Amino acid sequence: MAIWIIVTLLLTPWLWSLPIPKDLFRTNFREDVQEAKMNVTWKRGKVAPSDLTVFFLNWPREVVNQRLSVVMENLDLGNYFFAGHPRERVGVEERQKFFFFQFVLFIVGFASPHLNKYKKFLVVYSGLALLAVFIFEWRSFTQTLPLAVPFIVLMALGGRQIMTWQKKWRILFLSLAFLEVLAFGAFYIKGALR
Amino acid sequence: MSKKLVVALLAGIILLGVTLRFYRLGDNGLGFFRDEAALGFNAWSLLSTGADEYGQKFPIIFRSFEVFFLPAYVYLSVPIFFLFGPTVIAARALSAISGTLLILTSFLIAREFFKSKKVALISALMVAVSPWAIFYSQGAFEGNLALLAFSVGIYLWLRFTNTDEKKYFFFSLAFFVFSMYSYQAPRFVAPLFVGVSILSQKSWWKKWRLWIFGFFFALLLSLPQLSLTASPAGYHRAIGVSLFSRGETPPGYSSQLGDWQKLYLAPREFLSLYLHYFSPSNLFWQNDYNPQRRVEGYSVFYLWQLPLLLIGVWAFFKKKIKDAKYFLFWLALAPIPAALTADPFHTYRAILLFLPLTLLTALGFGQLLSLISKMKNLVILVSLVGILYSVFAYLFGLLELTPITRWRDWDYGYKEVSQFIKDQPSTLRVVIDDPNTESYIHLLFNQVIPISEYQEVASFKVGGEYYKNPDVLRPEKVGRFEFRSVDWPTERGDKETLFVFPSNRLYPSEFSGDPKLNLEKTVYSPSGEPAFYIIKTISKNSQ
Numbered sequence: 257m258a259i260w261i262i263v264t265l266l267l268t269p270w271l272w273s274l275p276i277p278k279d280l281f282r283t284n285f286r287e288d289v290q291e292a293k294m295n296v297t298w299k300r301g302k303v304a305p306s307d308l309t310v311f312f313l314n315w316p317r318e319v320v321n322q323r324l325s326v327v328m329e330n331l332d333l334g335n336y337f338f339a340g341h342p343r344e345r346v347g348v349e350e351r352q353k354f355f356f357f358q359f360v361l362f363i364v365g366f367a368s369p370h371l372n373k374y375k376k377f378l379v380v381y382s383g384l385a386l387l388a389v390f391i392f393e394w395r396s397f398t399q400t401l402p403l404a405v406p407f408i409v410l411m412a413l414g415g416r417q418i419m420t421w422q423k424k425w426r427i428l429f430l431s432l433a434f435l436e437v438l439a440f441g442a443f444y445i446k447g448a449l450r
Numbered sequence: 451m452s453k454k455l456v457v458a459l460l461a462g463i464i465l466l467g468v469t470l471r472f473y474r475l476g477d478n479g480l481g482f483f484r485d486e487a488a489l490g491f492n493a494w495s496l497l498s499t500g501a502d503e504y505g506q507k508f509p510i511i512f513r514s515f516e517v518f519f520l521p522a523y524v525y526l527s528v529p530i531f532f533l534f535g536p537t538v539i540a541a542r543a544l545s546a547i548s549g550t551l552l553i554l555t556s557f558l559i560a561r562e563f564f565k566s567k568k569v570a571l572i573s574a575l576m577v578a579v580s581p582w583a584i585f586y587s588q589g590a591f592e593g594n595l596a597l598l599a600f601s602v603g604i605y606l607w608l609r610f611t612n613t614d615e616k617k618y619f620f621f622s623l624a625f626f627v628f629s630m631y632s633y634q635a636p637r638f639v640a641p642l643f644v645g646v647s648i649l650s651q652k653s654w655w656k657k658w659r660l661w662i663f664g665f666f667f668a669l670l671l672s673l674p675q676l677s678l679t680a681s682p683a684g685y686h687r688a689i690g691v692s693l694f695s696r697g698e699t700p701p702g703y704s705s706q707l708g709d710w711q712k713l714y715l716a717p718r719e720f721l722s723l724y725l726h727y728f729s730p731s732n733l734f735w736q737n738d739y740n741p742q743r744r745v746e747g748y749s750v751f752y753l754w755q756l757p758l759l760l761i762g763v764w765a766f767f768k769k770k771i772k773d774a775k776y777f778l779f780w781l782a783l784a785p786i787p788a789a790l791t792a793d794p795f796h797t798y799r800a801i802l803l804f805l806p807l808t809l810l811t812a813l814g815f816g817q818l819l820s821l822i823s824k825m826k827n828l829v830i831l832v833s834l835v836g837i838l839y840s841v842f843a844y845l846f847g848l849l850e851l852t853p854i855t856r857w858r859d860w861d862y863g864y865k866e867v868s869q870f871i872k873d874q875p876s877t878l879r880v881v882i883d884d885p886n887t888e889s890y891i892h893l894l895f896n897q898v899i900p901i902s903e904y905q906e907v908a909s910f911k912v913g914g915e916y917y918k919n920p921d922v923l924r925p926e927k928v929g930r931f932e933f934r935s936v937d938w939p940t941e942r943g944d945k946e947t948l949f950v951f952p953s954n955r956l957y958p959s960e961f962s963g964d965p966k967l968n969l970e971k972t973v974y975s976p977s978g979e980p981a982f983y984i985i986k987t988i989s990k991n992s993q
Binding site (some may be wrong): 278299306313328334439 | 711714716720721722725726728729730731732734735736747753839842843846847850851854977978
């Protein structure tokens with residue numbers, strides 16, 4: 257399994273630029289509360305006065321929603337596998353983190369018979385990572401790096417599984433993967449040279 | 451669970467669904483969008499004159515503002531307009547009825563798929579309170595009718611595969627074809643679903659006679675629509691929004707690398723768009739990219755449905771569900787039409803997807819109840835309180851907050867503008883500042899412009915090109931009414947004219963203080979901002 261993890265790590269574009277996470281554990285809770293209170297005041301000023309407003313429009317809800325939106329953003333698989341798509345509307349940083357063929361590995365990883373061994377780790381780690389995202393609002397390319405771990409493990413399991421496929425399917429998959437790396441490499445090297 | 455109890459609970463859930471769908475149906479505070487007005491007006495026009503806005507007698511495909519739309523919603527709305535007249539309620543009623551019947555259909559489908567009355571009841575409840583289902587039932591959306599027809603088709607298909615009775619096969623085909631007369635997405639999904647479902651059956655070729663009969667039966671039902679397939683009316687809408695027909699290059703395209711890269715980038719973009727429809731971020735948080743289809747603070751599902759969906763997916767693969775493959779075909783095919791268009795997350799084009807996802811959340815909830823059977827009653831109680839809170843909070847978002855932020859996207863204010871124009875002398879020239887020239891439909895719907903007068907001018911303009919030419923073929927001037935962009939500096943001197951300006955098209959400083967202009971009325975939006983300025987130029991006599 258260690259070999260598969262190393263291979264996956266080497267093939268992951270996310271790590272090619274050697275990202276170093278910054279400001280991982282910084283929170284702006286007071287600022288968030290302040291902003292949420294202002295938003296609520298503005299919204300309440302617009303709706304007809306009602307006793308119910310307080311239940312549906314309050315600052316704790318606003319603060320939680322703000323943080324949940326970051327969690328949701330990190331749950332979007334497209335963020336990891338497809339850069340360049342119009343996600344600017346939510347201000348998501350557009351940089352490819354994994355190849356598309358790794359998405360296939362990721363899915364196949366779920367069907368791996370070896371998954372049971374890593375299930376607890378994956379569930380607990382993912383839960384903690386998402387909790388950290390909720391608290392510290394990680395959203396940048398480098399900040400979200402800790403979230404790569406479950407992906408890498410599942411992809412490694414997927415890679416291992418694919419090697420058990422029939423030869424023709426294996427060759428087809430590897431050829432497509434190679435072509436994707438080649439195509440991406442052309443963009444990447446061009447960009448790096450620039 | 452006894453049959454009586456199931457029926458009583460289902461009736462209660464449907465009643466809840468009816469309340470949520472029909473509550474403030476005619477005036478939900480948002481406004482009345484031009485597409486709704488187009489559907490409604492054409493139904494009213496058919497009823498009153500036997501022809502649509504262009505004077506076309508009983509069209510197979512309708513056209514409004516260069517958009518061709520399928521006819522089922524309009525024709526089925528005719529009896530409703532007969533009962534209620536040209537009202538907003540009449541325009542939206544069919545969608546609300548479809549949304550209500552979908553609750554019952556979801557119960558039947560869930561019972562067929564999961565063989566559990568409990569999960570079937572939860573499915574009905576989930577659909578009844580679901581944000582996407584309420585939203586699309588509260589407006590005139592023909593896609594909601596298509597979803598109902600498609601879902602009934604699925605149910606009948608399951609009955610066919612479970613009982614092997616041929617009548618279900620033909621009924622199922624009839625509903626699938628009907629869904630193709632209602633909205634564009636099923637025109638792609640329904641034939642694929644049937645085709646793949648047939649081919650996935652063991653020794654499918656042994657029933658070749660049935661498939662051939664079915665093919666000709668569906669062909670016969672589709673003939674009117676097929677007769678227009680080769681004309682722009684048949685394909686323009688689908689081709690016009692397609693990912694592959696747009697002029698721009700796919701994201702990531704580098705002009706220095708040549709066109710070969712499209713082979714890599716175009717499929718990647720399609721897959722990216724396809725995955726968007728399964729993204730928790732979109733489904734539970736962000737919502738549609740189009741502001742008109744957004745409800746403040748809500749997406750297509752409630753956030754608490756996310757863990758239920760995950761449990762549902764797990765349970766789906768864990769349980770040996772007999773008809774699982776049909777469910778997976780539905781789930782996999784439904785977002786394809788939406789993903790083939792260039793828009794990031796289009797909830798309307800993907801409307802067929804949300805029912806299977808809702809069924810999965812219901813399965814998840816049912817599974818959760820089984821897992822914690824000791825605390826079942828407590829979980830049910832807490833869940834009901836939570837659902838009730840969610841529904842009220844959603845209604846608050848939909849009916850109180852969204853009108854404040856989205857009124858412009860819903861064409862708010864045309865009703866008031868129309869009423870004002872009606873109260874003016876019938877000789878007064880009226881110019882509506884509208885670069886899209888689409889506001890005419892509101893004036894038609896609100897009975898400001900006489901139908902026959904509009905039909906006469908529009909039919910002359912469109913000539914024999916109704917189905918053939920997708921260009922702008924509608925009048926900008928009908929009698930004393932004009933719908934176009936106003937060149938204010940040159941036209942402000944026109945005598946005895948009523949100008950209607952959306953507030954974002956004219957600053958108050960451009961008309962205030964001029965003695966030759968009179969601000970007759972300001973129509974205010976739900977946020978308190980002006981929505982329209984109605985300005986009258988002073989007549990010769992008063993000068």
